[in-house]
Amino acid sequence: MKLVGISGALAGSKTALAVKETLxxxxxxxxxxDTILLDLRDFEVELVKGFPLEKYNEDTQNVVKTILSADMLVIGTPIYQASISGVLxxxxxxxxxxxFDGKVVGMVATAxxxxxxxxxxYHLKPIISFLKGTLPTRNVFVHxxxxxxxxxxTNEDVLNRMDNMAQEMLRIQKSL
Structure with a gap:
């Protein structure tokens, strides 16, 4: 089974570190x-212009194909202006x-x-639902x-929530 983590931050390292800890x-x-971390700082994902995927650069295609190949996902975002990051x-x-149909998708947010x-x-869950992802009951917020x-x-409660979410994701994915 493959679990792909996505860090949707271009600045700072806390989102990537939180996703990596969850993985x-x-x-x-x-x-x-099998775990993979896609730190979007490391890729040049092009702005969407409405073209088929094969019209975009190699980084964009590889990131999307890696996500599509996952059995499960952990999506991490910093919170900017009370919303998810623009790059995400x-x-x-x-x-x-x-x-995301048939995939469990966990959420990690830093702020x-x-x-x-x-x-x-209110921002990430509707997108995951639109993409047909299955959400665990838990998510993780890291202040x-x-x-x-x-x-x-260093916050034990946050680490416990990460662990509980990871366990729940594995249980749900195995039952799908």
């Missing part, structure tokens, strides 16, 4: 799980409407304000106060 926790519950929204616009904890529910100076998550 590691999932692998801790299934050592045969652009990526979703490249994804076919039925792409500097605790007021943004519902953004995944800036949950990190230490070396960018390590």
């Amino acid at each position: 590691n926790m999932a692998r801790g519950h299934d050592d045969e799980l 929204k652009n990526l979703f616009d490249h994804i076919p409407q039925e792409a 500097g304000s605790e007021k943004h904890y519902l953004v995944p529910e 800036n106060s949950c990190w230490d100076e070396s960018n390590k998550i």
